[in-house]
Each structure stands twice: as structure tokens, then as C-alpha cells.
Amino acid sequence: MQQTHEEKRNDRLLKSGDLFFDDLIEGDYFVTEGIVVTESHVVGFAGLSGDRFSIHLDDVTAQQAGFPGRIAHGLLVLGLVDGLMMNSAVKPRIVAALGWDWSFKAPVLINDRVHAEARFKPIRRTKRGDRGIVELVITVFKNQRDVVHSGVKTLMLECRSSA
Numbered sequence: 001m002q003q004t005h006e007e008k009r010n011d012r013l014l015k016s017g018d019l020f021f022d023d024l025i026e027g028d029y030f031v032t033e034g035i036v037v038t039e040s041h042v043v044g045f046a047g048l049s050g051d052r053f054s055i056h057l058d059d060v061t062a063q064q065a066g067f068p069g070r071i072a073h074g075l076l077v078l079g080l081v082d083g084l085m086m087n088s089a090v091k092p093r094i095v096a097a098l099g100w101d102w103s104f105k106a107p108v109l110i111n112d113r114v115h116a117e118a119r120f121k122p123i124r125r126t127k128r129g130d131r132g133i134v135e136l137v138i139t140v141f142k143n144q145r146d147v148v149h150s151g152v153k154t155l156m157l158e159c160r161s162s163a
Helices: 039-049 059-064 074-086
Strands: 017-019 029-031 090-092 094-104 113-125 131-142 146-158
Touching: 039 074, 074 094, 074 113, 074 131, 074 146
Parallel strands: 017 090
Antiparallel strands: 029 113, 094 146, 113 131, 131 146
8 A cells, every 4th residue: 555645754743842852753843823913013023124115014005016915024924933933832942043944935914814834854963962953844824724934944952862
């Protein structure tokens, strides 16, 4: 009997608590809570970042560009999702973030609710042996079903034991 793609990968939903590099199996995942992107988020981010591009702040300009209304900054949504992951019940023992590789796939509008699914891919232990490098493969959804962002966050995690 041929296995399906889903049967070949691990689909272990992680439980709450601390998570070390040694605890991970490729495909382990968690799902974040959600957050509604508000006008205050967008306006505040525009002020903080200096990104006052009119599709974020003016409905008419956004509509003329083909959007139904103002859209949230991609980096704002990325920041909100990173905050959701850091406040998750799953607590990876992060030493450092090493990088991002990210794609903005669809617009997020004011009042859209976003959440993420994050899957771990252990890469290797560091030379010291007390830390490990993982890729966190992230898919961001709006309104429960539409993929709006995706990418990889590379992290260094503590190891439970030295190799």
C-alpha cells in the first residue's frame, strides 16, 4: 500500500512547555492564537517605521491600486505573528534568531484576523554541542483559511544535553 504525503511526515502537535533542540522531530508543529489587525496597529506601525505609503493609510489610494481598502504593512503582520509565536504555550528555548526568508502572498486588510502554523525542521547541533540550529517553517493564515504569508525563521535553540 502506497503512503500518502501526510503519512510520510511527522504531524506531532507540540504540547505546552519548554522545548529543547533534542526534543524535536522534523514536522513537529504548533498553531498560534490569532489577532485581529486593527487600524490602530496600521497607523501606529506607520508612525513607528516611517512607512507612510498611501495604500496603508488611504482607502481611495488602496482601492485605486486594486485592493478593497487599506492594507496592513507586510512587516507589521510579520511582527504580529512573531509576537503570537513568542507568546505561544510552546516555549522553544531560543538562544538567538539567525535569519528570516519571507514571502508576502496576499494582502491583509484592517479587521482581518491572522494566526500561524509553525513546523520545526532540526538542522544540526553547533560545534559546541550544547545548541542546535532549526528552521521554523511558518504559514500565516487570515480568517482561518487564506494563506497570506509564509517563510522560514532560522533559530538557535538550547540543547537538553551536550553531544
